[in-house]
Amino acid sequence: MILGFLTIAQAAGETANDTVGIVGGTGARAIIFGLVTGIAFGAILQRVGASSYGMIVNMLRLKDLTIMKFFFLAVGAGSLGIYLVDAVGTAHIGIAPLYLLGITAGGLIFGVGWALSGYCPGTSLVAMGEGKVDAAFTVLGGLAGALTLALTWDWIKPALVDPLNYGPKNLPDVLGVKPLLVATVLTAVIVIFVMYLDRLGKSHKPTTGETRGTTASS
Amino acid sequence: MDLSNEQALSRKRLNWVAGGILLGLLNTFAVATYGALGASRNYVVVDGFIARLLGSDISTANSYLSQMPSQADWLLMVGLGMIVGGFLAALATGTLNMRSVPRLWISRFGDSKPKRFASAFAGGFLLLLGARVAGGCTSGHVLSGVAQLSIAGFLFGAAIFASGIPTAKLLYRKKES
Secondary structure, three states, X not given: OHHHHHHHHHHHHHOOOOOOOOOOOOOXXXXXXXXXXXXXXXXXXXXXXXXXHHHHHHHHOOOOOHHHHHHHHHHHHHHHHHHHHHHHOOOOOOOOEEEHHHHHHHHHHHHHHXXXXXXXXOHHHHHHHHOOHHHHHHHHHHHHHHHHHHHHHHHHHHHHHOOOEEEEOEHHHHHOOOXXXXXXXXXXXXXXXXXXXXXXXXXXXXXXXXXXHHOOOO | OOHHHHHHHHHOOOOHHHXXXXXXHHHHHHHHHOOOOOOOHHHXXXXXXXXXXXXXXXXXXXXXXXXXXXXXXXXXXXXXXXXXXXXXXXXXXXXXXXXXXXXXXXXXHOOOHHHHHHXXXXXXXXXXXXXXXXXXXXXHHHHHHHOOOEHHHHHHHHHHHHHHHHHHHHHOOOOXX
């Protein structure tokens, strides 16, 4: 499957030379760094259990918040790290445009798919690599969903993306505060929040019969 | 797989503190080298590749697919790496898992493969439809977006939990308690 994927990528690459939509470059160094970064990303998600249907669904049922704590902490640590790098050198920061309708509607649709599949677009790839057969169906469904969006883009864009579109907006600009300061405060808030969630989970565990469900690893 | 094996497997996991810090460091490394981590865009790129291989012209004629790269870039390799990384990590720790239906799903909906595959496919469809309408997913909008203090990321993060939590609770409603 992986070999097939590479072959497709190479075959497609041979037929085109344009640079539209490229993220991070197409040179040999970019290709190797991307692959290594992806392997590390996939390995971390697998080792923590984020590619487990049971862990994701039990998080959304608010029965086991392990993945929520992991993910929020990663956001906080990443924020501090990114803006430390930004403060001393070059960081490849890219802020997404803020369009209220499409992001809200898209997020709400995404949440339903998240609870139904028990995967994300990224963790389904990891779970497929682990051998989980249902995750391969989520990836196929994802390809179909992405294609459906592409085929309906000319209707969706004027309805959900163009109205109430404020362009790229980030918190430090809106607040008029230095990014590193905002990142530090966000990280501190996240650390306090995940510690609170952790304490909440520990005080709950012995009193409920749900602990069995929390060990669901598949 | 019996329960004691399941518990042994989950005990072998990396704890969330170490995992969270490692992923934060990895995201910092990514942004310092090439760009922020993301997953959902690659689905559109692969759709374009498949269309091209099938001889369809929609990868250039379609207004959305034509905005996508027609060759492998850094971000596409991240996606490929995630599959490899999941495989290698599972192989190294003896946690390769070729199951079709998750245990928690069986406890609620039974062990029918077609039923689970249909839900996994439909879920994937909604995931990528929603992510592409919003312009990113859990990786791009939240892990990377919120870390970069993007307001779109905060909004997307709130929206996915706002529908994900009630949907999961509804799917697993009643049944003993």
